Amino acid sequence: MATQDKPTAGGVVALAAAVAACALCLLPAPARAQLRVGFYDATCPNAEALVRQAVAAAFARDASIAAGLIRLHFHDCFVRGCDASVLLTVNPGGGKTEREAAPNNPSLRGFDVIDAAKATVEQSCPRIVSCADIVAFAARDSINLAGSVSYQVPAGRRDGRVSNESEANLNLPLPSSTAKVLTDKFAAKNLTVEEMVILSGAHTVGRSFCSSFLDRIYNGSTPIVGSGLSAGYATLLRALCPPNANQSTLTTTAIDPSTPAVLDNNYYKLLPLNLGLFFSDNQLRVNATLNAFVNNFAANETLWKERFAAAMVKMGHTEVQTGRCGEVRLNCSVVNPTSSSAELGSSAPAVDDEGVAAS
Numbered sequence: 001m002a003t004q005d006k007p008t009a010g011g012v013v014a015l016a017a018a019v020a021a022c023a024l025c026l027l028p029a030p031a032r033a034q035l036r037v038g039f040y041d042a043t044c045p046n047a048e049a050l051v052r053q054a055v056a057a058a059f060a061r062d063a064s065i066a067a068g069l070i071r072l073h074f075h076d077c078f079v080r081g082c083d084a085s086v087l088l089t090v091n092p093g094g095g096k097t098e099r100e101a102a103p104n105n106p107s108l109r110g111f112d113v114i115d116a117a118k119a120t121v122e123q124s125c126p127r128i129v130s131c132a133d134i135v136a137f138a139a140r141d142s143i144n145l146a147g148s149v150s151y152q153v154p155a156g157r158r159d160g161r162v163s164n165e166s167e168a169n170l171n172l173p174l175p176s177s178t179a180k181v182l183t184d185k186f187a188a189k190n191l192t193v194e195e196m197v198i199l200s201g202a203h204t205v206g207r208s209f210c211s212s213f214l215d216r217i218y219n220g221s222t223p224i225v226g227s228g229l230s231a232g233y234a235t236l237l238r239a240l241c242p243p244n245a246n247q248s249t250l251t252t253t254a255i256d257p258s259t260p261a262v263l264d265n266n267y268y269k270l271l272p273l274n275l276g277l278f279f280s281d282n283q284l285r286v287n288a289t290l291n292a293f294v295n296n297f298a299a300n301e302t303l304w305k306e307r308f309a310a311a312m313v314k315m316g317h318t319e320v321q322t323g324r325c326g327e328v329r330l331n332c333s334v335v336n337p338t339s340s341s342a343e344l345g346s347s348a349p350a351v352d353d354e355g356v357a358a359s
């Protein structure tokens with residue numbers, strides 16, 4: 001650089017580097033550093049084992065937490081990419097956070113498990129492992145603990161510094177979404193129609209609040225007949241949820257009532273019986289294109305489990321920040337103080353633009 005011999009050289013060089021790094025972060029995904037399996041092998045070899053321990057401990061206390069952690073990764077990735085923006089309790093730019101948006105509040109859970117995992121990882125190797133990678137590892141561990149296959153998680157995600165409520169509302173599908181809207185929202189994240197059906201199979205675990213299916217069982221306070229929900233199931237749900245239920249009504253029900261804690265292919269078997277809980281679930285049955293995939297996965301559980309793992313890996317690549325973009329958050333709930341994040345730029349493991357950790 002021509003300014004190297006001037007007194008301000010350091011500053012200018014640093015500024016130029018920052019500008020270059022920033023420009024790099026704006027490039028389309030293929031031009032940026034790639035995620036890779038074993039990203040922490042040299043810098044924090046026990047990172048994935050520590051996350052697994054934290055998830056297993058939480059799962060031993062409450063097996064349903066697996067569902068919460070799988071959904072957490074999905075809701076992170078669909079808003080600003082898999083950058084742990086969903087964990088932030090404060091948006092530095094002001095305004096409400098993703099966490100406060102209706103699709104996340106009060107239903108999203110598992111934050112405490114991520115915090116516990118982060119705490120042990122920080123103790124073992126400070127300032128190395130991003131919250132976004134912890135969320136991705138925790139989803140993988142949850143899937144395995146809940147009875148499906150394990151898989152390798154490409155890592156190297158960096159944490160974002162923005163969390164915006166309205167972006168969550170714009171990007172996340174709703175239980176009232178039609179087949180077209182569901183397809184479009186997944187396509188916006190480079191996920192195919194088939195992958196949308198595959199990932200929806202996650203509804204074989206977990207729970208829902210009344211507000212997410214109330215419009216399928218009541219028209220005002222009148223019971224609905226023939227909404228695509230089996231009459232017996234609708235009666236059962238009405239016994240659980242009053243017509244005036246809302247987001248502060250704490251009652252929840254299993255999405256897959258027969259095996260609510262097992263990640264099997266039962267979701268696809270329930271759909272043809274009119275036992276898909278959400279309007280969106282039922283769209284996978286009434287639309288012939290989508291239903292062809294449903295039938296394949298109902299017929300072959302091994303097939304679905306393999307495809308689900310692959311689709312989770314693909315979803316985990318959504319709009320990720322890598323290399324010198326973003327930061328490694330110290331506390332998953334809040335962005336780093338600006339001074340400490342500048343310092344982190346140099347103390348974080350040096351990563352070249354191909355995503356290879358320099359030793």
Ligand code: HEM
Nearest residue numbers: 067068071074107173174175199202206207208209212280
């Ligand atoms: C296709 C569009 C989707 C829609 C419209 C949707 C909607 C919902 C809704 C409304 C709930 C219940 C929230 C509440 O408690 O009120 C829920 C729960 C859940 N969703 Fe989805 N979802 C979709 C796709 C996915 C995907 C792709 C995944 C993961 C790969 C996923 C995983 C889960 C899990 C595991 C739960 C249970 C959460 C818990 O027990 O804490 N969903 N979803």
Ligand SMILES: *[C@@H]1O[C@H](CO)[C@@H](O)[C@H](O)[C@H]1NC(C)=O
Nearest residue numbers: 091093094095164165166167
């Ligand atoms: C949040 O995102 C919306 C939609 O992209 C934008 O209009 C708004 O200014 C953002 N809010 C903040 C505080 O950045």
Ligand SMILES: *[C@@H]1O[C@H](CO)[C@@H](O)[C@H](O)[C@H]1NC(C)=O
Nearest residue numbers: 179180183193287288289290
């Ligand atoms: C079924 O869903 C596909 C994918 O979203 C869409 O292209 C098609 O138009 C839908 N078919 C009907 C009959 O709605």
Ligand SMILES: *[C@@H]1O[C@H](CO)[C@@H](O)[C@H](O)[C@H]1NC(C)=O
Nearest residue numbers: 028029030190314317318319
């Ligand atoms: C979209 O998905 C395809 C097929 O999996 C992949 O080859 C491509 O790199 C992805 N594009 C982006 C921008 O993520």
Ligand SMILES: *[C@@H]1O[C@H](CO)[C@@H](O)[C@H](O)[C@H]1NC(C)=O
Nearest residue numbers: 242244245246247248249250
């Ligand atoms: C929410 O529903 C409960 C009944 O489950 C009701 O008592 C309460 O008034 C409702 N709150 C609002 C804000 O409508």
Ligand SMILES: *[C@@H]1O[C@H](CO)[C@@H](O)[C@H](O)[C@H]1NC(C)=O
Nearest residue numbers: 299300301302303304306307
């Ligand atoms: C089910 O899917 C698996 C995995 O793709 C495949 O190996 C197996 O042959 C399939 N089984 C049947 C009965 O089609």
Ligand SMILES: *[C@@H]1O[C@H](CO)[C@@H](O)[C@H](O)[C@H]1NC(C)=O
Nearest residue numbers: 089115119330331332333334
């Ligand atoms: C992380 O930040 C939150 C919000 O400021 C705070 O309540 C919490 O104690 C912090 N956690 C740790 C481990 O420092």
